[in-house]
Amino acid sequence: MTRYLTPWRTCLLCLIKVYTDGLVPNSSAVDVLSFLTAGLFPLDPADKQWEKHYLPRITDIEEALSGLESSVPGRSVWDLFLKKIWSLNSLDALEVFYIDEIPPLLTKTREQLIADRDNGLAPENERMRLSRSSPLGAFVRRAYLEYARLQFHDSVMLWSAFVKYRLPTYHMWTRRNAADKQAPIDINLPLDEAQFSAHLAHVVYGNIENGEEDEGSVSVKDADRLIEFQVAELQRHGGRVPEEMRRHLKRIMTSDSNAPTMIYYLEYLDAWRAGDYTSAFDNLHRYFDYTMHSNADRSAYQFALLNLAIIQADFECFDEAISAVQEAVAIARESHDMNCLNFCMSWLYHFGKAFPEHMREVQNSGMLGNEKEGLAFLKAKSKETEMWSLMSMTFLSEAKLEMQQGESLAAIVESFVRASHINITKALTNPTGPYMLLRSAMYARIGATHLAWLDTETFNECYKESRPYEDFVKLTYRNCQILALKGNWKEAIARMSRVEPDKLRAFKYNNSWTYYSGLLQLRRQINRDNRVAVEHILAQLQAIQSLDLDMRLLLAFYTIEYTLRQGDTSRALRMVEQAADSIQPENFDVHSQIKLLCLKARILEKTGHPQRGFSLAMRAASIAYRSKVLFDLWEAICTLAAVLLSLREFEATAELIESIVPQILEAEDSALTARAYSLLVDANMGTAGELWSQGRQESTMAAKEYVNRALGYIESAYDAFEEIEDILGQTEMMAKKATVMHLTGDPVLANDYAAKYLDLRKRRGPEI
Numbered sequence: 001m002t003r004y005l006t007p008w009r010t011c012l013l014c015l016i017k018v019y020t021d022g023l024v025p026n027s028s029a030v031d032v033l034s035f036l037t038a039g040l041f042p043l044d045p046a047d048k049q050w051e052k053h054y055l056p057r058i059t060d061i062e063e064a065l066s067g068l069e070s071s072v073p074g075r076s077v078w079d080l081f082l083k084k085i086w087s088l089n090s091l092d093a094l095e096v097f098y099i100d101e102i103p104p105l106l107t108k109t110r111e112q113l114i115a116d117r118d119n120g121l122a123p124e125n126e127r128m129r130l131s132r133s134s135p136l137g138a139f140v141r142r143a144y145l146e147y148a149r150l151q152f153h154d155s156v157m158l159w160s161a162f163v164k165y166r167l168p169t170y171h172m173w174t175r176r177n178a179a180d181k182q183a184p185i186d187i188n189l190p191l192d193e194a195q196f197s198a199h200l201a202h203v204v205y206g207n208i209e210n211g212e213e214d215e216g217s218v219s220v221k222d223a224d225r226l227i228e229f230q231v232a233e234l235q236r237h238g239g240r241v242p243e244e245m246r247r248h249l250k251r252i253m254t255s256d257s258n259a260p261t262m263i264y265y266l267e268y269l270d271a272w273r274a275g276d277y278t279s280a281f282d283n284l285h286r287y288f289d290y291t292m293h294s295n296a297d298r299s300a301y302q303f304a305l306l307n308l309a310i311i312q313a314d315f316e317c318f319d320e321a322i323s324a325v326q327e328a329v330a331i332a333r334e335s336h337d338m339n340c341l342n343f344c345m346s347w348l349y350h351f352g353k354a355f356p357e358h359m360r361e362v363q364n365s366g367m368l369g370n371e372k373e374g375l376a377f378l379k380a381k382s383k384e385t386e387m388w389s390l391m392s393m394t395f396l397s398e399a400k401l402e403m404q405q406g407e408s409l410a411a412i413v414e415s416f417v418r419a420s421h422i423n424i425t426k427a428l429t430n431p432t433g434p435y436m437l438l439r440s441a442m443y444a445r446i447g448a449t450h451l452a453w454l455d456t457e458t459f460n461e462c463y464k465e466s467r468p469y470e471d472f473v474k475l476t477y478r479n480c481q482i483l484a485l486k487g488n489w490k491e492a493i494a495r496m497s498r499v500e501p502d503k504l505r506a507f508k509y510n511n512s513w514t515y516y517s518g519l520l521q522l523r524r525q526i527n528r529d530n531r532v533a534v535e536h537i538l539a540q541l542q543a544i545q546s547l548d549l550d551m552r553l554l555l556a557f558y559t560i561e562y563t564l565r566q567g568d569t570s571r572a573l574r575m576v577e578q579a580a581d582s583i584q585p586e587n588f589d590v591h592s593q594i595k596l597l598c599l600k601a602r603i604l605e606k607t608g609h610p611q612r613g614f615s616l617a618m619r620a621a622s623i624a625y626r627s628k629v630l631f632d633l634w635e636a637i638c639t640l641a642a643v644l645l646s647l648r649e650f651e652a653t654a655e656l657i658e659s660i661v662p663q664i665l666e667a668e669d670s671a672l673t674a675r676a677y678s679l680l681v682d683a684n685m686g687t688a689g690e691l692w693s694q695g696r697q698e699s700t701m702a703a704k705e706y707v708n709r710a711l712g713y714i715e716s717a718y719d720a721f722e723e724i725e726d727i728l729g730q731t732e733m734m735a736k737k738a739t740v741m742h743l744t745g746d747p748v749l750a751n752d753y754a755a756k757y758l759d760l761r762k763r764r765g766p767e768i
């Protein structure tokens with residue numbers, strides 16, 4: 001493998017020679033120069049045509065040049081280009097081209113001009129020459145120097161690769177230049193003895209007509225830049241190296257012992273995504289060992305420790321991760337490396353939020369201070385060092401902390417606006433996914449489900465192709481979760497199933513996708529009252545052991561809900577206590593607190609202790625109102641209404657629910673809607689019963705109005721339960737409707753509804 005020169009770079013030099021010979025008119029000059037310069041700049045991931053520009057095949061060159069006119073009548077630039085590359089008819093001709101024809105393309109240096117003047121040579125004014133500082137001039141200088149330092153073996157390898165590269169154009173060239181016809185490989189091979197020439201060419205050049213690329217077609221610089229491009233893509237998207245690219249890289253790396261050290265970092269990232277701890281650990285050590293050996297300093301040591309801490313944490317070696325990042329912080333402070341220090345402090349902050357029990361020692365040492373002090377430090381230092389992406393993520397972390405602690409809604413929105421301002425003014429793209437995910441969660445908390453839905457749809461339509469796969473998987477689940485709340489299970493499951501397998505090749509993302517899909521299926525099977533399916537899915541989800549606390553709590557809430565549906569209130573109460581104990585002060589969230597208070601109040605209400613449940617429900621409603629978590633406020637009020645219903649406060653229950661029904665409908669949660677209507681049914685029937693017990697005619701008429709109103713609420717509740725496939729809720733509403741018909745003296749309708757009730761019972765999952 002050569003350091004720099006490849007067949008296509010030789011072709012670019014031939015095209016430059018055609019251009020400097022004055023054979024390209026002004027009408028074609030811009031196109032020719034655009035093609036030349038496109039191949040001289042680093043890879044741009046945003047350029048969809050980068051392969052044609054940076055590593056073009058001979059057919060790509062033909063496509064770019066065949067339609068361009070030249071200064072020779074009847075000939076295109078492509079024809080002149082073919083003539084030039086086929087004029088290099090032997091290894092000696094290639095040597096002459098690089099040593100004798102390439103240097104005169106450049107303007108002469110001051111020393112050369114003085115030497116020409118001393119020798120009496122007149123300056124050349126007719127020939128076009130390239131400035132040495134121009135992009136084309138720098139390329140020509142580099143190509144000449146690289147060829148001059150090539151060993152003989154490498155020059156032969158370059159020639160063989162060049163012959164193979166231009167071979168597809170042989171018949172095209174012979175048709176246009178019949179008089180100059182020569183052997184397709186080497187002019188030294190006799191053209192009239194085809195069989196002998198083929199045998200000799202096979203001995204000298206090998207099987208040159210096979211489809212495989214040889215090692216001369218790629219240089220060390222190409223391999224290095226290709227690996228850097230792959231590393232950037234893996235860091236940007238978080239996926240794994242495609243199988244085809246893996247084969248190409250393996251062929252490139254095994255063809256030469258002087259492989260770029262960046263290949264070890266690429267293998268480390270790929271092994272990390274694949275969940276292969278041993279390979280990731282070994283390749284990380286190998287990369288930084290080579291890097292620090294070649295640089296002869298310790299500038300990369302702290303970054304090596306930071307990478308080591310990241311993979312240790314991902315593979316749940318938390319003590320080793322903390323030890324590594326503490327050493328990285330110490331070295332970064334010692335060497336005044338603020339970039340590394342900021343990254344370390346940011347990682348420590350997020351690690352402490354995810355795993356507070358493993359951060360006690362660090363917090364006691366005072367390295368981070370409290371959460372707000374840590375965020376203030378990151379904001380100040382990221383602004384000083386102009387690390388805008390880190391500053392944007394810090395504002396998002398601040399918004400998340402304020403949401404969890406129930407701070408002012410205005411302060412939360414202010415943090416979002418600051419993060420958005422940085423993203424727009426600094427043209428940042430990476431924070432887009434976390435920004436939309438967190439803002440969608442904020443909208444959902446304040447009951448604006450339609451805005452949360454718009455954020456997820458905007459991401460899917462505009463940003464999903466260029467964002468990290470982790471953000472894509474999370475926002476896809478959030479999108480499907482909103483669909484599930486509305487009862488659109490088929491669309492939600494279909495969207496989760498449409499996630500491309502390439503985005504799930506990384507072990508972590510596939511694990512998350514499996515967990516999210518299982519949560520959707522679990523919620524649906526709980527609604528269907530399918531006990532066998534619920535137990536099976538629960539066992540699988542509990543075995544995954546997600547590291548995300550929010551997802552673990554959501555699974556705990558679903559499990560408690562399922563236990564309550566089975567009537568096992570004592571076990572449900574124990575599960576509520578266990579979930580409350582798992583919440584640490586560092587990851588406290590008002591949403592989880594309100595949810596647990598509501599669940600406990602419901603359990604106490606069902607077990608005949610409504611007075612104790614009343615205080616819990618009031619506390620949950622007070623916290624939700626103070627924190628402006630409006631969705632949880634409606635749920636807390638429904639729980640409070642259920643408690644009041646147990647205390648036979650029917651009118652108060654009806655007033656409470658009727659005051660929040662419009663807001664509940666705006667939240668677009670069919671389960672909460674059905675529950676609210678069911679409470680209204682019970683409240684109106686309770687009021688009707690009290691009026692009937694009075695025995696007066698006016699009371700009886702008023703009672704009938706309440707009964708008719710209850711029938712309407714039964715229909716609304718039944719429709720909402722049907723949307724989310726809640727069989728238990730549908731059977732309950734049908735039983736209530738049959739009871740009401742029986743009480744109102746309509747036995748025919750009562751029997752019909754009783755029959756429907758029995759049909760619904762048959763649709764429930766098998767009993768255990």
